[in-house]
Amino acid sequence: MTTYVLVHGAWHSGAAWDRVVPLLTAAGHRAVAPTLSAYGDRAHLAGPEIGLDTHVDDVAGLLDGLLDGQERVVLVGHSYAGMVIAGVANRVPEKISHLVFLDAMVPRDGESALDVMPVTQSLIDQAAASDTPWRIPPMSRSFGVTDPADLAWLDTILSDQPVRCLRQPVAFDNPAAQAIPRTHIHCTAGGPRRRPVPPAEPVWELPTGHDCMITMPVELSELLLKVE
DSSP, rough: OOOEEEEEEETTOOOGTTTTTTHHHHTOOOOOOOOOSOOOOOOOSSSSOOOHHHHHHHHHHHHHHHOOOOEEEEEEEEHHHHHHHHHHHHOOOEEEEEEEESSSOOOTTTTOOOHHTTHHHHHHHHHHHHTTTTTOOOOGGGGOOOOOHHHHHHHHHHOOOHHHHHHHHOOOOOOHHSSSSSSEEEESSSSSOOOOOOOSEEEEEEESSSSSSHHHHHHHHHHHTTTT
């Protein structure tokens, strides 16, 4: 049995994985999709102090309570959560068997989300001109979901994004973290421009938009089940 920990991206919540979790469990595995601080049913925790370190703490703390002995997890990070899983891997590499960057930011040590995707500066600038400069409202139409019913549902699970999450650099300099096998899954219907992936790191593709866990959950689950 493999344990998958599925970490959502900016604005989303653990509910984004609702179509994937049952597919992984039906295949005989364990799948956990936590909601990070400041999102979903934890939106009441939102504030200017919430940053990348908060979310690394969230996931690292989850692993502490989830795992027994030598068990390790496949840690999946979607979008902004590529930053999160990198930080978690740096802190507790012994608890992770594989990192999956799902249409995700892939940072180098000391980089922020803003460094990886400079286009996010425009969102920060818009927030700075508002009455709440520490938070960025969600933009559901930018996630590659086109079905009207899916869009309506997606709107119900989105929350504001704390700006500090995008500005705070990640620590990703632990040699043990660098040694964890990595797989990348790219959504090919639009999406951000990506850095080249080293040849040793497999890249799989899904012909859909950014929120593939909503638009292609079966196909995504089949790829995740291939991760060793």
